[in-house]
Amino acid sequence: MVDKEDGPMATTATDGQGSEKCPYGGNADTLIKEGSFTDPEILAHPRAFYWAMRHKDPVHFDESLGSWLITRHEDIWAVQSDPITFSVNLGYHHQQAQGFQEEFRQYLRDHGGGYFPDAIMSDPPYHTRIRNLMQAAFSAHRVKELEPRIEAAISGLIEEIADKGQCDAVDDFAVPITIRVICEQLGLDHGMAKKISRWSQAVTAQIGRMQTREQMLEHAQEICDLQNFLIAEMKDREATPREDMISDIVHAEVTLEDGTKEKLTFEATALGNMMLLLATQPDVDKMLREAADDERKLNRFVEELLRNEPPVRALSRMAVRDVEVGGVMIPKGAHMLLVYGSGNDDEKVFACPRDFDPNRPNMAHSVTFGGGPHKCIGISLARMEVKVAAREVARRLENIRLAIPESEVRYLPTVATRTLVTLPITYSRRAG
Ligand code: HEM
Numbered sequence: 001m002v003d004k005e006d007g008p009m010a011t012t013a014t015d016g017q018g019s020e021k022c023p024y025g026g027n028a029d030t031l032i033k034e035g036s037f038t039d040p041e042i043l044a045h046p047r048a049f050y051w052a053m054r055h056k057d058p059v060h061f062d063e064s065l066g067s068w069l070i071t072r073h074e075d076i077w078a079v080q081s082d083p084i085t086f087s088v089n090l091g092y093h094h095q096q097a098q099g100f101q102e103e104f105r106q107y108l109r110d111h112g113g114g115y116f117p118d119a120i121m122s123d124p125p126y127h128t129r130i131r132n133l134m135q136a137a138f139s140a141h142r143v144k145e146l147e148p149r150i151e152a153a154i155s156g157l158i159e160e161i162a163d164k165g166q167c168d169a170v171d172d173f174a175v176p177i178t179i180r181v182i183c184e185q186l187g188l189d190h191g192m193a194k195k196i197s198r199w200s201q202a203v204t205a206q207i208g209r210m211q212t213r214e215q216m217l218e219h220a221q222e223i224c225d226l227q228n229f230l231i232a233e234m235k236d237r238e239a240t241p242r243e244d245m246i247s248d249i250v251h252a253e254v255t256l257e258d259g260t261k262e263k264l265t266f267e268a269t270a271l272g273n274m275m276l277l278l279a280t281q282p283d284v285d286k287m288l289r290e291a292a293d294d295e296r297k298l299n300r301f302v303e304e305l306l307r308n309e310p311p312v313r314a315l316s317r318m319a320v321r322d323v324e325v326g327g328v329m330i331p332k333g334a335h336m337l338l339v340y341g342s343g344n345d346d347e348k349v350f351a352c353p354r355d356f357d358p359n360r361p362n363m364a365h366s367v368t369f370g371g372g373p374h375k376c377i378g379i380s381l382a383r384m385e386v387k388v389a390a391r392e393v394a395r396r397l398e399n400i401r402l403a404i405p406e407s408e409v410r411y412l413p414t415v416a417t418r419t420l421v422t423l424p425i426t427y428s429r430r431a432g
Contacts, residue, residue, distance in 0.1 A: 028052035036064035037314075037337070037415050038210065044411050046313070046418070047354070050342035059328035065415065068325075068336040069314070073346035073367065075326040076338045080372040083124055085323055086336065088374055091316035092121040094335060096206045100216045104206070107217065112224030113231050124373065134377060143380040146184060150385060153180040155392045162396050162429040166403060169279075169423035174271035181267070181385050199226040200268075207316070210413045269311035270386050272420040276409065277309060277356070278393070279402045279425050284356050291358070292394035300358040302387045307366035308356050313341040313418050315370070341418065343367040400427040 031052040035042055042049045053060050053071040060069045070076055079086045097104035105115040119130045136142070154177055161167050179193045188196075202222035205211055211219065278285045291297035314337040319330045330336065344366050345353045351360075369376035376382065393400075402409075403424035410421040 028056050032057050032060065037062050037067075037069060037339075038064045038413075040413060043413060043415070043418075044409075046341060047345065050339065050345050053339070054342060054346060059326045059330070062337075065337070066335060067316075068328075068330055068334055069339050069342075070325060070336055071339045071342035072326060073343040073349045073365070076340065076343040076367055077371060079317060079325060079336065079338055080367075080370055080374065083127065083373045085320055086317035087123050087320050088127070088317060089117075089122045090318035090320070091335060092207065093117055094318055095316045097211070097216055097220075100211075100213055103213075104216060104220055107220040108224060108227065111221070112227040114227070116227070120377070127373065131373070131377065138377050138381060140380055143384055146381070147384055147388070149184045150181050151388050151392070153177075153184055154385075154388050155396070158392050158396045165428060166424070166426045169275035169425045170268070170272045170420050171422065173275060174268040174420075174423075177271055177389055178268040178385070181381075185381065195225070195229075198222050202226070204414070204416060207416050210415070266311045266417065267382055267385055269417050269419040270306060270309075270382070271389055272423055273309040273311065273418065274305055274386065274390060275393075275400065275423055275425060276402070276420060277305065279400045279423075280406060281356065285400065287356070287358060288390055288394050292391050297358070298387055298391060299383070300363070302383055302390060303363045303366070304356060304358040304360060305390070306368040306383075306386065307344050307350070307360075307363055308354075309418070310341050310344050310366070310368040311417055311419070312368070312370075314339045314415050337415065338367075338370075340367045340370065394430075396430055397427045398430045400425055 027048070028051065031042075031049050035049055035052075037043070037046075037049070050071055053069055058070070058072040058075060060071065061067075062069050070079055094101075108115040120127065120134065122130060157173070157176055157180060161172055167173060175197055176193065179196050180190065182188070182196060183190050183192060199222055202219035203226070205215065205219045206223075278288065288301055291301040317336045317338060319332055319334045319336065321332045323330055323332075325336075344350065347353055349362065349365050369379045369382070403426050409423070412419040412421055
């Protein structure tokens with residue numbers, strides 16, 4: 001399968017394992033010299049850039065970003081396994097509202113009840129305590145319990161659009177599904193949908209490193225709104241405990257766990273990317289239909305979907321001392337990005353990484369959810385949500401096609417996630 005997104009740069013090169021069929025970008029030296037991860041073209045079509053980095057400069061300093069890009073699977077693994085040397089707390093909070101940090105924090109203090117550093121975005125030993133406290137809210141038991149409600153919410157939404165024949169797979173599918181799930185998960189009213197969507201985008205924008213001051217202020221206003229809502233909600237729940245996740249979080253005494261809202265976008269991103277694959281790659285669509293009624297096959301399909309098109313491109317760390325990574329000396333205080341998207345493309349780990357192959361023997365090595373002590377805590381919920389959505393799509397819709405030329409597909413300008421802006425599609429209700 002040829003990865004169309006490598007466009008004119010695509011060449012047929014060896015993957016280092018003797019296979020000739022995997023396409024990789026040519027022009028690697030120019031990409032390294034002149035390219036930046038912030039370049040809109042690279043953000044939209046990052047594979048050739050990832051390839052160039054991994055093969056020519058795997059620990060690369062991106063001047064425009066002021067960050068080191070860690071692109072090989074083995075180096076990502078090494079960094080995420082050492083949370084003491086590579087600080088999430090410094091990496092994340094240093095990057096938040098880049099360029100306008102003090103103003104951002106002051107705005108939250110003035111209008112949003114305070115500036116609350118994200119408790120889970122911390123380092124051990126504090127992180128270990130917070131994580132243990134949060135664990136109950138994301139337990140397998142809680143996720144299992146949620147599944148029937150989430151299934152009803154997702155199938156209900158797909159039913160609503162099934163006869164329309166066309167929709168925007170981001171605004172009418174991925175985002176509302178994710179919001180319905182978050183409402184179920186947190187025990188919130190469905191009428192909150194629009195607000196939740198705006199809040200989620202505002203939180204994610206703070207770590208995307210691409211905001212203007214005006215955008216930062218608009219987003220800060222949304223975050224204040226979110227914080228004020230949560231403060232009121234928490235006071236309310238302290239008085240009347242309920243069997244839902246906000247209650248769990250409040251009772252675990254984790255204050256304002258912004259991470260949860262931010263992750264909302266990760267799931268919407270995953271669902272949007274799934275629809276793009278189904279609309280443009282008939283063999284992937286066929287694989288889903290063959291897997292839809294077989295739980296084991298469907299789980300493998302979802303895992304490969306998340307490996308092949310990971311929603312999170314890159315997340316932050318900061319080196320707390322001079323330290324060598326992949327043979328390169330990174331100075332104390334340097335900001336780094338773990339480029340998970342590239343790790344999942346590493347041909348040393350995944351043979352023909354651009355092939356969509358649910359039968360890969362080593363999918364567990366994917367870094368879609370990170371790894372080590374900061375590995376995604378919402379992993380079971382995320383997998384379940386994508387699985388249910390994939391199954392319900394296969395059961396209810398068919399002939400899914402892109403309604404615009406593929407070259408017009410656009411992504412949000414952020415290095416943190418690979419999120420579609422819109423995705424107009426056509427389809428029909430599945431016969432029978
Ligand atoms: C497809 C969806 C998702 C993807 C791709 C994803 C990906 C990730 C990744 C890559 C990390 C590692 C961060 C790092 O290394 O710095 C992470 C951490 C985290 N995720 Fe997710 N996530 C998803 C869904 C969720 C959901 C549904 C929740 C909760 C509702 C969630 C909550 C968290 C939290 C709290 C952390 C921080 C854990 C820690 O630092 O100990 N995620 N996620």
